[in-house]
Amino acid sequence: MSAVGITAPLARRRPPARVRRKRMLIAVANHSVLIAAGIAFLAPFVFIALTALMTNEQALSSRIWPHPFAWHNFVDVFTKAPLWRWTLNTLLYSVLATLGVVLSSVPVAYALARLRWRGRDAAFIVVLVALMLPPQVTVVPLYVMWAKFHPFGFNFIGTLWPVIIPNWFGDAFSIFLLRQFFLTIPEEYMDAARVDGCGEIRILTTVVVRLAKPAIAAVALFSFLYTFNDFFLPLLYTGESSSHWVLSIGLSEFRSLHQVQWNLTMAATLLVMAPVIVLFFLAQRAFVEGVTLTGVKG
Amino acid sequence: MSPWLVGFSVFFGYPLVFSAYLSLTHYDLLSSPRWVGFANYRYLFTIDPQTWTAVRNTLWLIGVLVPLQVLSAFGLALMLARARQGVGIFRTIFYLPALAPPVAATLGFVFILNPATGPVNTILSHLGISGPLWFQDPSWSKPSLVLLGIWGVGNTMIIFLAAVLDVPRTLYESAQLDGAGPLQRLRYVTLPSISPVILFAVVLGVIQGLQYFTQAYVAAGVAAGQASQAADVTAVSLGYPLDSTLFYPVLLYQHGFVDFQMGYASAMAMFLLVVSFAVTLVIVVNSRRWVHSGAR
Numbered sequence: 251m252s253a254v255g256i257t258a259p260l261a262r263r264r265p266p267a268r269v270r271r272k273r274m275l276i277a278v279a280n281h282s283v284l285i286a287a288g289i290a291f292l293a294p295f296v297f298i299a300l301t302a303l304m305t306n307e308q309a310l311s312s313r314i315w316p317h318p319f320a321w322h323n324f325v326d327v328f329t330k331a332p333l334w335r336w337t338l339n340t341l342l343y344s345v346l347a348t349l350g351v352v353l354s355s356v357p358v359a360y361a362l363a364r365l366r367w368r369g370r371d372a373a374f375i376v377v378l379v380a381l382m383l384p385p386q387v388t389v390v391p392l393y394v395m396w397a398k399f400h401p402f403g404f405n406f407i408g409t410l411w412p413v414i415i416p417n418w419f420g421d422a423f424s425i426f427l428l429r430q431f432f433l434t435i436p437e438e439y440m441d442a443a444r445v446d447g448c449g450e451i452r453i454l455t456t457v458v459v460r461l462a463k464p465a466i467a468a469v470a471l472f473s474f475l476y477t478f479n480d481f482f483l484p485l486l487y488t489g490e491s492s493s494h495w496v497l498s499i500g501l502s503e504f505r506s507l508h509q510v511q512w513n514l515t516m517a518a519t520l521l522v523m524a525p526v527i528v529l530f531f532l533a534q535r536a537f538v539e540g541v542t543l544t545g546v547k548g
Numbered sequence: 549m550s551p552w553l554v555g556f557s558v559f560f561g562y563p564l565v566f567s568a569y570l571s572l573t574h575y576d577l578l579s580s581p582r583w584v585g586f587a588n589y590r591y592l593f594t595i596d597p598q599t600w601t602a603v604r605n606t607l608w609l610i611g612v613l614v615p616l617q618v619l620s621a622f623g624l625a626l627m628l629a630r631a632r633q634g635v636g637i638f639r640t641i642f643y644l645p646a647l648a649p650p651v652a653a654t655l656g657f658v659f660i661l662n663p664a665t666g667p668v669n670t671i672l673s674h675l676g677i678s679g680p681l682w683f684q685d686p687s688w689s690k691p692s693l694v695l696l697g698i699w700g701v702g703n704t705m706i707i708f709l710a711a712v713l714d715v716p717r718t719l720y721e722s723a724q725l726d727g728a729g730p731l732q733r734l735r736y737v738t739l740p741s742i743s744p745v746i747l748f749a750v751v752l753g754v755i756q757g758l759q760y761f762t763q764a765y766v767a768a769g770v771a772a773g774q775a776s777q778a779a780d781v782t783a784v785s786l787g788y789p790l791d792s793t794l795f796y797p798v799l800l801y802q803h804g805f806v807d808f809q810m811g812y813a814s815a816m817a818m819f820l821l822v823v824s825f826a827v828t829l830v831i832v833v834n835s836r837r838w839v840h841s842g843a844r
Contacts, residue, residue: 277630280627280630281631281633281634283627284628284634284638287624287627287642288642291641291642291645291699294653294656294660294699297656297660298656298660300667301667309665310665312664312665314670354555376556382824383824384755384758384820384821385759386759386761386797386801386817386820387564387817387818387820387821387824388563388564388567389804389817390804390813390814391562391563391564391570391814392559392563393805393810394570394577394810395563395566397577416559419554419556419559479649479650481650481762481765481766482761482762482797486801489805498649498650498651501649501652501655502655502769502770504655505770505773506769512659515659516659519656522652523647523652523653526647526649527644527647527648530647534640537643538643541706541707542706542710
């Protein structure tokens with residue numbers, strides 16, 4: 251706080267005109283670069299949206315502005331491809347996986363952060379290792395495992411279950427993030443609850459969960475986004491059975507499936523982007539806080 | 549803890565061990581694994597010409613994309629930190645592409661950069677420049693993927709922005725009193741203060757580079773389909789054009805899940821495992837020299 255005392259008088263004095271002009275120029279230059287970068291970052295969205303509104307002939311021409319606006323493209327996509335089916339599959343995967351990640355990672359993270367037990371440090375190192383490992387490393391044996399596992403004649407290959415089920419046994423990234431957050435909760439809260447006769451499970455479900463709401467929200471959000479966008483694992487297990495495709499697989503096969511034109515492909519692309527972007531505007535603060543959390547704690 | 553231990557052993561511990569075993573066998577999922585010793589590794593390193601293509605492509609991608617992503621994230625964050633107006637709007641604009649699902653973003657880029665009628669080449673031709681063939685040209689396909697990667701730099705940018713805003717003002721003021729100019733303040737105040745975040749971004753970027761799959765798979769598939777008009781091109785499209793987008797994970801996918809050579813794919817996975825660990829270890833150990841940790 252001592253800095254305020256030093257800088258306040260400096261700030262109050264009006265700087266000379268030369269300095270002010272220089273600062274103004276720097277600000278203008280800074281903003282011009284920002285605006286140019288902003289246009290570059292927005293342009294792909296604009297081009298995708300414009301193409302999504304074109305007729306097929308126009309999408310194949312080099313015109314950039316749609317004429318006339320073909321709004322019915324957004325209806326036609328649903329008749330060309332089973333978008334609803336893919337959406338339902340995506341939601342099945344995303345919702346069940348996110349639920350599993352949160353429910354399984356919170357207790358593990360709590361045990362790693364706040365309980366004392368033998369092998370805790372070793373377990374934490376294992377989490378870190380799992381965090382850095384590319385999923386491709388374990389994907390072959392896991393595939394073999396699911397291919398050879400037929401309880402009651404049920405075949406897991408071709409369904410989304412091999413992608414969903416592992417999430418119910420903890421996820422390294424979520425465990426890591428939650429553990430780092432739990433460490434910042436003052437031990438006094440837990441001690442107070444213990445004095446009042448709470449067991450560890452009750453402490454976890456009442457005290458910790460309430461205090462860690464932002465971190466849990468971030469974990470749920472990331473897990474939802476990750477699974478919504480996931481491509482590699484669903485491709486492995488459901489690539490051959492189109493009735494179990496999620497949106498990302500369906501979209502990637504969209505063009506080769508029906509020889510569909512670019513305008514409809516872009517309409518579908520926009521529709522797949524839309525839920526995430528809407529979610530972002532609804533939960534903007536959770537997003538930014540969550541992303542920051544990963545960086546600062548990492 | 550115990551359900552987690554069960555899950556951990558089934559979905560992580562056991563696969564690692566099993567993968568090591570499979571890598572020493574010939575296995576096609578139909579007949580039982582046949583022991584072949586180190587034959588898979590010998591073929592992988594000395595005979596298979598695609599291995600080194602894939603390794604080279606992956607190294608190229610990491611070497612170009614990671615520094616560019618860190619630089620652009622840092623640059624955008626610096627400008628945002630200095631902006632006086634519209635910070636919220638710009639932050640949203642730069643962040644939005646990072647939200648776009650990778651498949652959707654890739655499809656969008658393949659269309660925007662399509663050589664004949666794509667908007668980018670149309671605009672370039674109005675300016676009198678004949679644009680490249682982008683995803684259709686073996687020497688432009690990786691740069692096109694790099695553009696896509698920079699477009700999605702939003703997450704890293706948000707982290708950099710938080711770190712830049714976190715640098716105590718007093719540090720800048722005392723540096724200024726000592727006569728440091730803007731560049732010196734950037735070099736001696738900002739950079740050391742945010743070095744942990746740079747490390748984080750580099751490690752994350754390298755790890756993601758080693759796993760780079762979705763964008764390459766989709767871009768190659770769509771661009772190949774565009775060129776040939778054939779209905780099903782997945783079999784020939786991996787790495788299109790001319791293996792220029794054949795990254796290591798793509799090759800692993802091809803051997804394991806197109807050709808079902810599970811033993812050979814496991815050997816590739818073991819190599820990836822060793823490389824991931826070595827790379828992470830090297831970066832983290834080296835970082836002690838340049839990451840300033842006193843602040844935390």
